[in-house]
Every structure is written in C-alpha cells, then in structure tokens.
Amino acid sequence: MTDPVLSVRGLVIDFTGRPGRRALVQDVDFDVSRGQSVALIGESGCGKTLTSLAVLGLLPPRMRVSAGSITLGGVDVLSAGERTLRGLRGRTIGAIFQEPMSSLNPTMTVGDQIGESRRMHLGESRRTARARAVELLDRVGIPNAATRARAYPHEMSGGMQQRVMIAAAIACEPAVVLADEPTTALDATVQADILTLLEDLRRDLGLGVLLVTHDLGVVADFCADVVVMYAGHVVERASAKKLFHAPRHPYTEALLRAVPQAGHARTTLNVIPGRVPAGGALPTGCRFRPRCSYAEPCCAEPQLGAVNDDAHFTFCDRVAAGELVLGSRS
Structure with missing residues (x-):
C-alpha cells in the first residue's frame, strides 16, 4: 500500500459551547491511499457524514473538530485557511453526494458546471474547459455528450445527474473521491451501473475512494477495506473479506x-x-x-x-x- 492521500487520526467532533457533553464523533482513525476503496458504514446517525464533512472542512457552524488530525495530500486540513481548503476541494479531493439535484446548480448547464472546476483550479479557458467537460461526460457513460453538455440538470434523469456529479468530482483528476451515499436515490439497475463506473475509474485513474454508506451489499461489491462506526465511534476496522467472513x-x-x-x-x-x-x-x-x-x-x-x-x-x-x-x- 502506498502512502495515504487521506489520513484521519484521533478525530473528535463536538458542539461548540457545550462543555461536558460527550463527543458526537470520537477517536476515528482511517487512511485512504491511491487506488484504494474504503467504506465508512453504520446506521443513520453513526457519524459517517459528519466525519466526511470534517474531511472536506465543511462542518456545520455549531460543530467543531476539538481533537485529532486530518491530513489530505500532505496538507493539515484543520489548520488550513479557507483559501487553502478551496484549493484542496476539487483538486485533491472530489465529492459525490447522494442527491445530485440538490447539489447541481439548476441555472447552469452541466457542461459549464463541470468546466468551472477546471477553470478555477487549472486556469483553463472557457473553450478548453467545455471541451474537457464533453470528454468527461463521455467518460462517465453519457451518450451524445456534446449535446448533453448544453442541457440543464432538470432535463436529465436521476442516473444521468449522478453521472454528471461523478464527472464533476473527477474533473481535475483528484487523488481521492468522497462518495456519500452515491446510489441511495437510484433504482437497483442504475445503482449497479454507477458502482461499476466508480470501480472502473478507481482502477483506470488510480483514484482513492472513501465510500460513505449503510448498504452492505454495495460495500461487499465495491470496497476492499471497511470502517464500522457506531454512535460516533469506530468499533471495527478490517478488510472487507475478513469483516464479512x-x-x-x-x-x-x-x-x-x-x-x-x-x-x-x-x-x-x-x-x-x-x-x-x-x-x-x-x-x-x-x-x-x-x-x-x-x-x-x-x-x-x-x-x-x-x-x-x-x-x-x-x-x-x-x-x-x-x-x-x-x-x-x-
């Protein structure tokens, strides 16, 4: 295993201004390396999404990381300023969320939304970014990519919207992608297609993938390593083969x-x-x-x-x- 791109050690998340209350997330440890797929699993309310938001530096205002460390691409996330964090999001880590319609901008074409990240992080021209957006849409399996790039999110199905989210997440070739329940709102057939796509991208691009989910079937099919969380605490961590057996x-x-x-x-x-x-x-x-x-x-x-x-x-x-x-x- 190569050196981890993402390393979380002793992570503690609690409420601000609430001394004495037990932490919402406590002593969470895990690593994600290039080409590695790691699952964070547990029921709703176990702290999976809070942990992933901390990794992105996007915790809600009333919550804080009170202990531990998060290192992403060699950068200390917890001490980084907002400008540094913006540089990490998209360039070092991409994010795929479970409700693409609430994450995509309804006033922008999908091609412009994908290209925006490349223009911001890579300094590409609008024309170059649009051309790359078409290539990415084709890469994630959207037919007639050049035409679809001019469409708005509401003109696409849920499965197509999720593919657009994946294209946006990998637009700047990040080292790791955080996928938070990426197949929850999709039917079983589309779920299988999205997981196959993510696995192909992990293998072909050497992406590290942190998959946040409660679906053990998805974990069994996709992930090599598993971190089990309960009530904000890691209770078990092992390879998927060992853990399931x-x-x-x-x-x-x-x-x-x-x-x-x-x-x-x-x-x-x-x-x-x-x-x-x-x-x-x-x-x-x-x-x-x-x-x-x-x-x-x-x-x-x-x-x-x-x-x-x-x-x-x-x-x-x-x-x-x-x-x-x-x-x-x-």
Missing part, C-alpha cells in the same frame, strides 16, 4: 445478520432492537450496550479494550479480554 464486534455481526439472504424465503428478518442514541444522550460505557445481545454488567464501565491483530481492529472490552469470540459466517 468473521466479524468480531457485536454491532458488525448484528448489521450483517440484518441483511436479507437470497434463497431464504418466508424467514423472519433479523433486526437490531432500539435505535442509535442521539449525540446528547449517549449511554455510559459501551455505546452499543443497550442494544447488544452479548452485554454484561462490565459493559457499563468505561471501555478501554481495543484489539488490533492481523490488521483487524476491534473496540470491545469483552473481545479484548477473550471473553467474547463471535463465530465465522459461511
């Missing part, structure tokens, strides 16, 4: 059990009881304890146990102590 944390196991299994008709779908706690109402001890079928009284105490062997990290006192060993999945 032999999860070590009870939350990861519960997520995998909740995935419908093909060929098992008329079976009851497993669910995780309860819901992810709100940021201001986190339980003491293990944050997953109220929903965990393996919880013991010791889980209400501060959790200190983390095990990281064979490139497989797990944060659970009972696993660290050898008291809890989850079985392999067939």
Whole structure:
C-alpha cells in the first residue's frame, strides 16, 4: 500500500459551547491511499457524514473538530485557511453526494458546471474547459455528450445527474473521491451501473475512494477495506473479506445478520432492537450496550479494550479480554 492521500487520526467532533457533553464523533482513525476503496458504514446517525464533512472542512457552524488530525495530500486540513481548503476541494479531493439535484446548480448547464472546476483550479479557458467537460461526460457513460453538455440538470434523469456529479468530482483528476451515499436515490439497475463506473475509474485513474454508506451489499461489491462506526465511534476496522467472513464486534455481526439472504424465503428478518442514541444522550460505557445481545454488567464501565491483530481492529472490552469470540459466517 502506498502512502495515504487521506489520513484521519484521533478525530473528535463536538458542539461548540457545550462543555461536558460527550463527543458526537470520537477517536476515528482511517487512511485512504491511491487506488484504494474504503467504506465508512453504520446506521443513520453513526457519524459517517459528519466525519466526511470534517474531511472536506465543511462542518456545520455549531460543530467543531476539538481533537485529532486530518491530513489530505500532505496538507493539515484543520489548520488550513479557507483559501487553502478551496484549493484542496476539487483538486485533491472530489465529492459525490447522494442527491445530485440538490447539489447541481439548476441555472447552469452541466457542461459549464463541470468546466468551472477546471477553470478555477487549472486556469483553463472557457473553450478548453467545455471541451474537457464533453470528454468527461463521455467518460462517465453519457451518450451524445456534446449535446448533453448544453442541457440543464432538470432535463436529465436521476442516473444521468449522478453521472454528471461523478464527472464533476473527477474533473481535475483528484487523488481521492468522497462518495456519500452515491446510489441511495437510484433504482437497483442504475445503482449497479454507477458502482461499476466508480470501480472502473478507481482502477483506470488510480483514484482513492472513501465510500460513505449503510448498504452492505454495495460495500461487499465495491470496497476492499471497511470502517464500522457506531454512535460516533469506530468499533471495527478490517478488510472487507475478513469483516464479512468473521466479524468480531457485536454491532458488525448484528448489521450483517440484518441483511436479507437470497434463497431464504418466508424467514423472519433479523433486526437490531432500539435505535442509535442521539449525540446528547449517549449511554455510559459501551455505546452499543443497550442494544447488544452479548452485554454484561462490565459493559457499563468505561471501555478501554481495543484489539488490533492481523490488521483487524476491534473496540470491545469483552473481545479484548477473550471473553467474547463471535463465530465465522459461511
């Protein structure tokens, strides 16, 4: 593995002016290198999107990074000024969001929107940027690219809009692309096409991809490494092969059990009881304890146990102590 383009260490995100409240995101670590695909997974409310917004330097005004570091292309994101951050966005890191219609400018043609990034970061002329935009639209599989470049977002389908978002994200040949639920609003066939496109771009362009999702099927098809988050904390981190075959944390196991299994008709779908706690109402001890079928009284105490062997990290006192060993999945 090459040196990481994106490195996050000990990331802590909390509310400004709220001393004493437990952090919304705490002690998050992961790396993304060129050509590597990494997934951030977990239920809604687990801190995935907050983490990705911190990487982009776009946290909401009432939230702040209070500890840790984020390094992107050798630049310290947390100490960088707004001008430096604007230079990183688009040039070093591209972003693909889950609702393209709310991200694309309805008053600009898609060709101009794609070309705008190249004009800003690369200093290209309007004509050159437009020509490159047509090439990019063709690269992401949009037919009649020269004609489509003159269209407005509302004149395109959801799948086409998402392809435009991808073209805009890779317009300046960034080292890494952050994809936040890029297939959520699309039907299954279009989802498969978008994932195939992203995989082709990762392989052909050497892109690093940070995929933020709750869809484990997408992760299994696309990602090599997985970071599992629960209530703002990383509970497990491993290769996709290891994690899907032999999860070590009870939350990861519960997520995998909740995935419908093909060929098992008329079976009851497993669910995780309860819901992810709100940021201001986190339980003491293990944050997953109220929903965990393996919880013991010791889980209400501060959790200190983390095990990281064979490139497989797990944060659970009972696993660290050898008291809890989850079985392999067939």
